[in-house]
Every structure is written in C-alpha cells, then in structure tokens.
Amino acid sequence: MSLTTPPTTIYIESLGCAKNQVDSEVMLGCLEQDNFALTSDIHTAEIIIINTCAFIAEATRESIDTILEYVELKHNGSCRSLIVCGCLPQRYRAEVASALPEVDLFLGSSEYARIVEHIKELNQRPVSSPRMIIGKQAFLQSAHTPRSLSALGSSAYIKIAEGCSHGCTYCTIPAIKGPFRQRSRRSIVQEARTLAQAGIQEINLVAQDTTRYSELPALLRELCRVRGLRWVRLLYCHPAHLQTEVLKLMASEQTLCRYLDIPLQHIADPVLKRMGRRESRARIEALITRARTLVPDISLRTTFIVGFPGETEKDFNQLLNFVRDARFDNLGAFCYRAEEDTPAAKMPGAIPERIKRERYKELMTLQKKIVREKNVALKGQKFRVLVDGISPREAYALQARTEFQAPEVDGVVFLNDDVTIGEFATVTITRSLTYDLVGRVTG
16 A cells, blocks of 8 residues: 655735735645645644735734744644745845744745745755745736636736836835836736636736736727626726826726726825825826716725825815815825835924824815715615625625725625625615615616
8 A cells, every 4th residue: 555645735824915915826826736735724734825015014014913923833733834925025034034033934026936846845955044035026927827816706806017117205115026017918818818717707907007007908908808707997007107098998898897096195296296206286187087077987096195204284285175076986095104215214394193193084084974975875876796705794695896896995785685696786775884885686
C-alpha cells in the first residue's frame, strides 16, 4: 500500500480594497491550480497568507493587528508558516522585518502570481528568520493568470491597470505600486468572457486610475458586447482625464451602468493646488454639468478629504456649499492624516484634530440629509436589481442592488421575496432606510 502526503492546507486573509481582493483571488487561483488545499477555517490552516493594505495609517494598523492576531496561531494552533504580502511589506520593508520576526515570509506586491513557487520553497527550506522578497513594480495580471473568485453571487471585479502616475501630495500609492501600467484590451475582454461563462453578470472595472486607461471607450464597447454580461461599472475614475466619449457611451450602451465614481477630494482651488490635483473648481463643475447633461439619470459618487493642511474656514464652507448644490448620490469623506514620506506631511498649516472631526461631521450630516431626500423620492419607482445574497439584517431575507449602487461601498435594496440569488429581478421601492432601500419584487 502506498501512502500519499495530504496537501498543505492554506488560508488567505484579504485586507483593504477591491483591488487587493483581485490580487488575493489570483493567489487562490494559482494555489488551486497546483492542488493545494484551501480552507475557510483559519484554525485548521497550516499556512496563513495575509494580503495587507498600507495606503493610510488606519489600514496599516489593521494589517499589523491582523498579523499579531494570527501570530498566536503559530504558537497555539496548526499554523506552521505565516506569509505577509502586499502593500505593508512593499511600503515598510525594513520596519516589518525587525518588528514582526514571527512572520516567515514577506512578499511585495509583485509576487502574487509566484505564490506557489514561494510556498514550495518555504516547505522545503524552513526559515529561522523572516525572508523578504520585494519587487519594484506591482504585479500586472494577464488573461492567462489563474484566478478563483472568493465571493459568491454573480458580481466580480476586473483590474484593468496597476499603479499611478499622478503626484498628489498626500498619497502613497505611486511609492507603493509604482507608475501607471495598463493591461491589454484583449486580455481584459478575454477575462470578462471567462467570468461571464462562469455565471458572472456584473463586472466592476477597478484600478488606481481607471480613466487613464488609454483605450477606455474602445474597451467599454467591447465589454458591453460580451455575452452574458448585464452590467459593466466604472470605479475609481480620476476627473483629470474623464473623456466625454465615455459619458456618451453611458447614455447609449444599456450594459454600461449610468454610474460614475469620481473622487474629487476637494473643491476649493487653494486646497486642490496644495493637494497636487490637476483640476480646478471650474473644471470640476463643468465636468459634473457635462455628465448630467449627457446622462440625465447618472448616479454620481465621490470622496472628499477634510482638514488638509492650510484648509481655511472659507475653503471648507466652499466645500459644504458645493456638496449642497451638487447633491451627490453617494459621498465618502475622510479626515486628513499625514502619511510618511509624502510632501503634504511636511506642509505648514496643520489643522487641529478637533476641527477636522467637526468638519467631517458637518459634511456627512449634510450628505445624509441629501441622501435621505433622494431616497424618499424613490418610493413607488421600479428598478431592475441584482440579487446579491442573504441580508445581514434579520428583518429582511435578501439584499440586492440597482445599477446606481456599487457593491460594498453604496447602499442596498432589502427584499423579503422568494427570488434567486445571483439573478436579476424588477422591484418597486416601498420605503427608505436613509442609505438603504426596501422593495418588493414586481416582475
């Protein structure tokens, strides 16, 4: 009788944004292709992989806290090897090696597709001190890169580019991910076809800067022709080079969601200049007017930073008045935090934390009022929704989304109807829960 060694059991924890999720799914795909045993139970895993985020201080702290939590499993559980990859080791190479000696292997954001090779080497040659493998540029996917989706349902992300070439004074992304590099159009469309054949009906295009993609209109046209896709959504659209042709496609292509995620960061020209943003207030207002003229029912999402160095009361009031007039459908805001090795961290005019928090609260209170008014007005209207899954709220059975609600970041539509998860349905909105909606299936 021949005995075979059971495959190594691996658990992957993905932190941070949707772009990180795609990278984690690439690792999952590579490991599955090589017949490793993947588990959702961290307590049975022999190898734990943590794909980290270190874009801002809060994300860095979450990554470190997660690592320290899982270090305990090396001492008291089944874990024999701990691998930390992604933004944290890419940004803090020297610091993490000395601060986290329990980690067996640190991998930068260039190493996702080589995870099998690294694990096999780790299995063959256990280490007594952390190993560090950091490349200069972030990994860029191809259509042939293995990938295994980590979430149920019929929605998925496609990363169309990597890195950023903007010089925003507050941002660490160019230092972590390198300059902007894009995938070929053919590669992206081929991946979309593969996902559609597997049952995916919505794809969400992500990158650090999707609108910098040089062939974006042509890419969108091709994606809208992929059989099986019902929604194509654009996320992370930098306003500096959003093409009018893209807006015209939103108005004419039924598959292209009438939804624009366009991080503006501020509206006062003095703040925008210190941020290193290329657009002015006049150009931003013209862009919003153009978007709403060409696509009258477009849903606009944005993000702002409050408390940036030198932000005066006048600057902040400009932002408040702009938000009051623009009436964004979805809006996120952040209090400015100085990030190491960024130009903004050395700027004079730091805003006290108390004032930052007050400004944040005032801005989000205003936006909550706007969203409430917009959602109340939707009562009685019909929408096509994609049913995502079980509702986390006990009062409702399922949750779904309209094309005006991006996954994970926007509100949802709660349902109590017997409909199939992963499919589309027509619902009538019956009530509003401020950011979320309640509906009933009517077709």
